[in-house]
Amino acid sequence: MKRILINICLCAVLSLSAFGEQWRLHPTFSGDVERVIDTPEHVYLLSNNQYHYPWTVDNARRTMSLFRYEKDGEELVWLNRQNKLSGTVLQAAEYNPDKKYLLVAYDNGNIDLLHDNGDVTNIPGFMLADARYSKNVNAIGFNPSENMVLVATDFGYISIDDDKGEVLFTRELSRSFNGIASLGDRLVLADSEGLYAGLISDRSFTSFEKINGYRDVERVVRLGDNRIIVSQIYGWGGEVRALTLDAAGALTDKLLINYYIKSLELNRAGVTVSGYDEIWDIDKDLNMSHYPKYDEDKDTKLASWDQKTCYVARGVDGICIRRLGEDGAWTLVNEGIVPNASNAYKCDNMVYHPSYGMLVRNHGISQTFVSQDVNTPDYISSLKGLEWSPMSPAFRYPSPMFEQWNPKGIAVDPRNPDHVYSGSVLHGLMRLDLANPSNSLRLSRDNDPGKIGDRLVVVQPAFKEFEASCPFSAPAFDDYGNLWATWWDFDLWKGGQDCAEIWYWTPEDRLASQDAASYKPMKRIKLPGAGASNYSVIVPLHGASSRNILMYISGGWESCPIFIDHKGTLDNQNDDERTNIQHLIDQDGSEVDFAYILSVFEDASTGLVWLGLDKGVVNFRPADIIRTGGRVNRIKVSRNDGTNLADYLLDGVWINCITSDPSGRKWFGTNGxxxxxxxxxxTEVLRTYTSSGSELPDDAVYGICYNPDNNSMMISTDKGLAELYLSTATSSGSKSNAVAYPNPVRPDYFGYVTIEGLADNALVKIVDAGGGLIKEVGFAAGGEARWDVTNLNSKRVPGGVYYVMASGSPDGDSFSAVAKILVVN
Incomplete structure (x- = not known):
């Protein structure tokens, strides 16, 4: 059956375009490559979007992106639901060389067959199956003679007919399997404990027999009708073994390789095995040849379909291409092809930077991301125009000096915008120098692993009970240029003593602190009686009457804000006024029910502060909440049903983030x-975006930030980043009669884009989001112009948003943007 989901997505995008809205999904490339799959025409790269920790809450499920390298080109293209595929986040993929397609399994159980000729067949049966079944796809096997695909799952396996595009049967075996292959009428299954063989017709796992000598099975690959190859990886060791079904129906086992194994992939004659510093080719008759790796490729995964050209996963450098000569020497064909992608995946930290564009950073520990045993690296990326750039030295130059697990916040220094600050529960306060990362500075504990050179400032001794902690919150700047962050003493907290503090760094002391030797200490304000946690937040207010007020939120259960008015005299804490809010009381006198304050947004245009709660949203003016001791406003939204009834805005909804766009509209990101x-x-709900009704990747939204470069909202979700382009009319109130179609321009469209509604004889050109000239289209004839979707070199433009610029007269003295065109590749 032909894939129909892309048509549904297209309709969704086109319907949004009627409102002037267009979407762009952004890929993630963390450098953690799971698989390299070489095929006759393409090379596929499966990259983990984030570290995979099966035992945790936040990172339990594997999430991967799929990139494809065209062998006649030099670009890694991200495949997703806006171009070829039915989904974006993968669980597994496997190539079927007999029928020439890549099977792609998504995190929701949906399955695509991506054929070498570009056709896509969607098989939704597993996704739509009984809800009691886990949709995790752990491994894939093929039986081409029976048109059968075998899919190993958390509960057993399923069988799919890849000709008919339907699920044949389901085997509930009450076990999770990570490997599957057929041998004649036999089936071989692998799990964490071993390898098992039984008949495909067996409906119970008790009928399967365990095969001795197998443990820690990593891959099971079918090699012809009667043989499979099995790789096992354990610690710094491993094995590759062959299991053969003989004519009498007996299974024979043979050890082929005993070595540290990195990967095992199909080639045109058999399989290619990558060891630490060796490569083996094994054909279907178990004949073996091997050759050493190039020194720089040691400890890497790779694939080679023709057994001469190797595509090597080189971590953050993407893939390099090497060719083996007749003399056994390697020739470097391409030193590194890296996707145009963000390194960060789930980003509750996002901010626009005038020089570097949109900055996004991986998340830290919060009420939403609670796992403290998940080490999320400090990956920060910038989007300028349509290009992503890695900005984090932890990504480009892995070193303990730059370690800051679970980063919190992106605070741009107003006195030196190259300096960007973040906090961390484990690694203190980091000052990242975007212009020169080697000049970065970290304030942390005396046992921090980053004690390299003079870039670590020790600001606390290690705690007695939690030695790996130095808990700084996300930092923030006030209108005077002071940097603020919270800190708490774990040992004092364990002893039941006052432990909460606010630290601040004046601009003079901060700019003077170039290294550990010149460090001018941060100053502290103690908060007696205040709670503290890894979720504490400090918010320096910026309203005209609030610039001396700090709002402290401990992050604890039912903890209300604390307000500290320092009067502008930071050196004199004796005149500070502190207001502890005990309860939040709405305008009707009712106590607001909530457990946690999750997000804070101060609206500079109105002076209102908005709080996102786990059960809704409230707002207040700082002076009023201090004066009344907790009075807030719960926003009421009219039902518009002819009655006078109204409901509280987002009542009972978990609010992860709040922001505003240039029109003042409020954007609320929820947790589902x-x-x-x-x-x-x-007071009026204007739009709702969900994954089922728009291009939003997921309904759990962690961050939203306006990007003035693209007039768009950058959105971070549980399945990565998306960008929603706002219409000119929406953002500025201006309107244009120009219309461009087709819009979006899909990958399979190669005609002209027609632009109508132009001034007659207007000079028309196409520019990118950064204003760079893409194409001179010429003069509008009868109010119409056409663009062939190519650049000045007559090559098709990359995916992205392009602007139609039209002059008011034929002389072209003055141009204005009259339309936007989204190109999806």
């Missing part, structure tokens, strides 16, 4: 309900 956009005061 997508995005809700309201009027500036929140």
């Amino acid at each position: 309900g997508g995005i809700v956009v309201t009027s500036s005061d929140g």
Whole structure:
């Protein structure tokens, strides 16, 4: 059956375009490559979007992106639901050389067959199956003679007919399997404990027999009708073994390789095995040849279909291409092909930077991301125009000096915008120098692993009970240029003593602190009686009447804000005024029910502060909440059903983030309900974006930030980043009669884009999001112009948003943007 989901997605995009809205999904490339799959025409790269920790809450499921390298080109193209595929986040993929397709299994159980000729067949049966079945796909095997695909799952396996595109049967075996292959009428299954063989017709796992000598099975690959190859990886060792079904129906086992194994992939004659510093080719008759790796490729995964050209996964450098000469020497064909992608995946930290564009950073520990045993690296990336750049030295130059696991916040220094600050529960406060990362500075504990050179400032001794902690919150700047962050003493907390503090760094002391020797200490404000946690937040307020007020939120259960008015005299804490809010009381006198404060947004245009709760949203003016001791406003939204009834805005909904766009509209990111956009005061719901009704990747939304370069909202979700382009009319109130179609331009469209509604004889050109000239289209004839979707070199443009610029007269003295065109590749 032909894939129909892309048509549904296209309709969704086109319907949004009627409102002037277009989407762009952004890939993630963390450098953690799971698989390299070489095929006759393409090379596929499966890259983990984030570290995979099966035993945790936050990172339990494997999430991967799929990139494809065209052998006649030099670009890694991200495949997703906006171009070829039915989904974006993968669980597994496997190539079927007999029928020439790549099977792609998504995190929701949906399956695509991506054929070498570009056709896509969607098989949704597993996704739509009984809800009691886990949709995790752990491994894939093929039986081409029976048109059969075998899919190993958390509960057993399923069988699919790849000609008919339907599920044949399901085997509930009450076990999770990570390997599967057929041998004649036999089936071989692998799990964490070993390898098992039985008949495909067996409906119970008790009928399967365990095969001795197998443990820690990594891959099971079918090699002809009667043989499979099995790789096992354990610690710094491993094995590759062959299991053969003889004519009498007996299984024979043979050890082929006893070595540290990195990967095992199909080639045109058999399989290619990558060891630490060796490569083996094994054909279907178990004949073997081997040759040493190039020194720089040691400890890497690779694949080679023709057994001469190797595609090598080189971590953050993407893939390099090497060719083996007749003399056994390697020739470097391409030193590194890296996807145009963000390194960060789930980003509750995002900010626009005037020089570097949109900055996004991996998440830290918060009420949303609770796992403290998950080490999320400090990957920060910038989007300028349509290009992503890695900005984190932890990504480009792995070193303990730059370690800051679970980063929190992106605070740009107003006195030196190249300096960007973040906090961390484990690694203190980091100052990242975007212009020169080697000049970065870290404030942390005396046992921090980053004690290299003079770039670590020791600001605390290691705690007695939690030695690996130096808990700084996300930092923030006030209007005077002071940097603020919270800190708490774990040992004092364990002893039941006052432990919460606010630290601040004046601009003079901060700029003077170039290294550990010149460090000018941060100053501290103690908060007696205040709670503290790894989720504490400090918010310096910026309103005209609030610039001396700090809002402290401990992050604890039912903890209300604490307000500290320092009067502008930071050196004199004796005149500070502190207001502890005990309860939040709404305008009707009712206590607001909530467990946690999750997000804070101060609206500079109104002076209102908005709090996102685990059960809704409230706002207040700082002076009013201090004066009344906790009075807030719960926004009421009219039902518009002819009655006078109204409901509280987002009542009972977990609010991860709040922001505003240039029109003042409020954007609320929820933890499962997508995005809700309201009027500036929140009393009218204008739009709702969900994954089922738009291109939003997932309904768990962690961050939203306006990007003025693209007039767009950057959105971070549980399945990566997306960008929603706002219409000119929406953002500025201006309108244009120009219309461009088709829009979006899909990968399979190779005609002209027609632009109508132009001034007659207007000079028309196409520019990119950064204003760079892409193409001179010429003069509009009868108010119409056409663009062939190519650049000045007559090559098709990369995917992205392009602007139609039209002059007001034929002389072309003054141009204005009249339309936007989204190109999807």
